Amino acid sequence: MGSTNESASAQEKQPLFSFGIISDVQYADIPDGRSFIGVPRYYRHSILVLQRAVQNWNHHKKLKFVINLGDIVDGFCPKDQSLNAVKKVVNEFDKFNGPVYHLIGNHCLYNLPRKQLLPLLKIPGVDDHAYFDFSPIPEYRFVVLDGYDVSAIGWPQDHPKTLEALNFLHEKNPNSEKNSPSGLVGLERRFLMFNGAVGKEQLEWLDGVLQEASNLKQKVVICCHLPLDPGTSSPEALLWNYDQVMDVIHAYNCVKLCLAGHDHKGGCSIDSHGIHHRTLEAALECPSGRDAFGYVDVYDDRLSLVGTDRMHSTDMCFKLQANC
Numbered sequence: 273m274g275s276t277n278e279s280a281s282a283q284e285k286q287p288l289f290s291f292g293i294i295s296d297v298q299y300a301d302i303p304d305g306r307s308f309i310g311v312p313r314y315y316r317h318s319i320l321v322l323q324r325a326v327q328n329w330n331h332h333k334k335l336k337f338v339i340n341l342g343d344i345v346d347g348f349c350p351k352d353q354s355l356n357a358v359k360k361v362v363n364e365f366d367k368f369n370g371p372v373y374h375l376i377g378n379h380c381l382y383n384l385p386r387k388q389l390l391p392l393l394k395i396p397g398v399d400d401h402a403y404f405d406f407s408p409i410p411e412y413r414f415v416v417l418d419g420y421d422v423s424a425i426g427w428p429q430d431h432p433k434t435l436e437a438l439n440f441l442h443e444k445n446p447n448s449e450k451n452s453p454s455g456l457v458g459l460e461r462r463f464l465m466f467n468g469a470v471g472k473e474q475l476e477w478l479d480g481v482l483q484e485a486s487n488l489k490q491k492v493v494i495c496c497h498l499p500l501d502p503g504t505s506s507p508e509a510l511l512w513n514y515d516q517v518m519d520v521i522h523a524y525n526c527v528k529l530c531l532a533g534h535d536h537k538g539g540c541s542i543d544s545h546g547i548h549h550r551t552l553e554a555a556l557e558c559p560s561g562r563d564a565f566g567y568v569d570v571y572d573d574r575l576s577l578v579g580t581d582r583m584h585s586t587d588m589c590f591k592l593q594a595n596c
C-alpha cells in the first residue's frame with residue numbers, strides 16, 4: 273500500500289524546471305529530397321515543424337529556455353539564399369517566449385562561415401568558438417560543446433583548424449571523397465568530413481567547467497551536435513574524438529545526460545558510467561503533418577524527455593536501471 277502511495281506522490285512531483293528541444297531542422301526552400309542513403313527529407317516542411325514546436329513550447333508556459341541541437345539550414349539551400357534562410361529560421365525560434373540556445377552543425381557551416389554564423393545565432397563563444405556554459409538554476413549547469421572546433425568546414429581554408437582537420441582526415445580516411453566511409457570498419461567510420469572534433473583548449477575548458485560544477489555540487493547536461501556515445505548513434509555520426517571527451521566527462525560524477533543531434537533517426541543509451549545519452553530525432557525527416565520536438569522536465573533525480581510524435585519520450589533516472 274505504502275509503495276503505491278509513494279510512487280503516486282513521486283509522479284506528482286513538480287520538475288525543478290523544464291526546457292524545450294529540437295534538432296536538425298535543415299530548412300531550405302527546395303523540393304523534398306533524400307539523404308545520401310535514401311532517407312526522405314522534407315526541406316520546406318521542417319520549418320512548419322519548428323513553428324508548431326514554438327507554439328507548443330509557448331503554450332506550455334513553464335519552459336525556461338529552448339535548446340536547438342544544430343543544423344538549422346540545409347547544405348542544399350542555394351548559397352545566395354543562405355543568409356536569408358538562417359535569418360528566417362532564427363526568426364521562428366525568436367517567437368519562443370524565452371531564451372534560445374543554438375548549437376552549430378555541419379549544415380549551418382555549409383551555408384555560412386563561423387564568423388558570420390555565430391553572431392546570427394547569438395552564440396556567446398570567444399574567438400569564433402561555439403562552446404559555452406550556463407546555469408539556469410544553482411543546482412544545474414548546461415555545457416554546450418563545439419563539435420566542429422577542429423573541422424574542415426566553417427573555418428577559413430588556410431586556418432590552422434582547417435589544416436589540422438584535413439591532416440587528420442588524410443591520416444584516418446583513405447577515400448578521396450572524405451565524406452565517404454567506404455572501407456572504414458566499425459567506429460572508424462566516424463572519420464568523415466561532415467564530422468569534427470573538440471580541440472585541446474576546449475577539452476581543458478570542459479575539464480575546468482566540470483571541476484567547478486563538481487565543487488558546486490551541480491548536475492550537468494552536455495549538449496553537442498555530434499553524439500558522444502556509440503550506443504546512441506551510428507558510427508558515421510560520432511564526434512571524431514568522442515572517446516577523449518568522454519574520458520574527461522568520466523573523471524567526474526556530475527554529468528547526467530549528453531544530448532545530441534546529427535544522427536537523424538535518434539537514439540538513446542546509458543554508458544558504462546551510468547550517463548544517459550540521447551540523440552534527437554530530426555525535424556527534417558517529418559513528412560507533412562508529422563512532428564519531432566519535445567521538452568525535458570528536470571528533477572533532482574531524473575530527467576524526463578516528453579516527446580511529440582516522432583520524438584520518443586525517454587525517462588532518464590540517475591541510476592543504471594533507467595527506463596530508456
Ligand SMILES: Nc1ccn([C@@H]2O[C@H](COP(=O)(O)OP(=O)(O)OC[C@H](O)CO)[C@@H](O)[C@H]2O)c(=O)n1
Nearest residue numbers: 307308378379451452453466506508509534535536
Ligand atoms: N556516405 C556518404 C554520406 C554523406 N555524404 C555527403 O556528405 C554530406 C553530408 O551528408 P548529410 O547526410 O547531408 O549529413 P547530415 O548532417 O544531414 O547527416 C549526418 C548523418 O545522418 C550521420 O549519420 C552530403 O553532401 C552528402 O551527400 C557522402 O558523400 N557520402
